[in-house]
Amino acid sequence: MASDESFSDFFYPAADGLKLHTRIYGERNADAWPVICLPGLTRNARDFHELALHLSRKAEIPRKVIAFDYRGRGQSDHDPDIGHYNVGVEAGDVFAGMSALGVEQAAFVGTSRGGLIIHVLGALKPAVLKAIVLNDIGPVIETEGLAHIRSYLDRAPKPKTLAQAVDTQRRVHGADFPALTDADWARMVRAICRETAAGWVPDFDPALVDTLAGIDFSKPLPGLWPQFDALAAVPLLAIRGGNSKLLSAASVEEMGRRHPGMETITVEGQGHAPFLETGTLPREIADFLDRAERESE
Incomplete structure (x- = not known):
């Protein structure tokens, strides 16, 4: 069913019967690699709207873009078993x-989480990956960044108006994102929240927060270096927020050492995770994909 002129909604069944949702942009763009967009832990397909418009309409090589809502996010069904909210199940979806x-x-x-899922996809079926863009995520997750995510999810307020919701996000994240404009903050709120009779609420299953409850943030999290190393033959662009607490500059340096062909972009004035529609990022991502496809021929 068409939602507007820029994309259509597609629903499909998961293996366990949940109804899951994607957005499809540029459905008729069949002459180039399609692009699959995977959001962060509590985010959804709307995060990629502006980037998807650029890749499907404005780029030199227009592409079909598919943006996923994981189970429990956006327009996908919530899962009654919160144990299914993990990257393995989501990779299967x-x-x-x-x-x-x-x-x-x-x-x-x-x-973020979408990049972790890409690591799993590569481990299970590497041939599906033609090129990869990792947005502020790598094989090592800094516990400080994950603890910050849990802390603001635990105490998430319930603003009544859009203006209050924007103010809330700015107060929580503003120090890490001084480069964002008023329009950026408003777009963020519309992407991550939905308007209800009770106000602007996060557009995800609240039970997702419980999946972070058992993590000991005093200890390093297990790394994914073997899975990352398996991606060495895949063209890779790593994007890092200059103020990121989740992906360290040292991790990016080590990623580049292990993947000599990796390209990198540091987004100054933004933290975790950079807004992919800001600045020159849409063009740089499109150019990277075009280069990767040309060099594969």
């Missing part, structure tokens, strides 16, 4: 969506 759409291979853009 992405495979199911690709199968339902008839997509065998694609370039992938993964923000």
Whole structure:
């Protein structure tokens, strides 16, 4: 069912029967690699709207773009078993969506948790990955960044108006994102929240917060270096927020050492995770995908 002129909604069943949702942009763009966009822990397909418009309409090589809502986010069903809110199950849901759409291979853009899911996809079926953009995520997650995420999710307020919701996000994240404009903050709120009779509420299953409850933030989290090393043959662009607490500059340096062809972008004035629609990022991402596809021929 068409939502507006820029994208359509596609629903498909997960292996366990949950109804899951994607947005599809540029559906008729069949002459280039499609792009699959995977959002962060509590985020959804709306995060990629502006980037998807650029890749599907404005880029030199227009592409079909598919943005996923994981289970429990956006327009996808909530899961009664919160144990299913994990990257393994979500990777399976992405495979199911690709199968339902008839997509065998694609370039992938993964923000935060989306990048972790890309690591899992590569471990399970590496041939699906034609190129990768990792947005502020790598094989090592800094516990400070994850603790910050849990702290603001635990005490998330319930603003009544859009202006209050924007103010809330600015107060929580403003120190890490001094480069954002008023329009950026408003767009962020519309992407991560939905308006209800009770006010602006986060557009995800509240039970997701419980999945972070058992993490000991005093200890380093297990790394994914073997899974990252398995991506060495895939063209890779790593984007890091200059103020990120989740992805360290040292991790990016080590990623580049292990993946000599990796390209990097540091987004100054932004933290975790950079807004992919800001500045020159849409053009730089499109150019990276174009180069990767040309060099594969």
